Amino acid sequence: MDIALMSMVLNQSQVQQQASISVMKMAMGNAERQGEAVQKLLSTNNVAAIEHAAQPHLGGNIDMKG
Template sequence: MDIAALSMAMSQVAVRQQASKQVLSISMDQAKQQGEQMAKMLETSASPHLGGSIDLRA
């Protein structure tokens, strides 16, 4: 394998890694926002006292 082909292959790998990192970062940000929105929704629910405990009977 010549130097030019090796250089191009390494460059392509680097670009793919950067793109993968960006996609992962975006998905992590979205998951964080969804979690924050879910927590906020639960805090402001119409009946916040409901669901605080579970009664179990056998």
């Protein structure tokens, strides 16, 4: 393998590593924001809001027989 080819391969692997690190940092930031949102939701003491967030489709309709 000549030096130019080795240099290109090394540079490409460095770029791939930097891209992977950037994606990982974005994912970590998203996970942190989601964790903060869950903590905020749990600290509100509003049980109805927590139940609605967990199962938003429940309680929207009432079946009545006449």
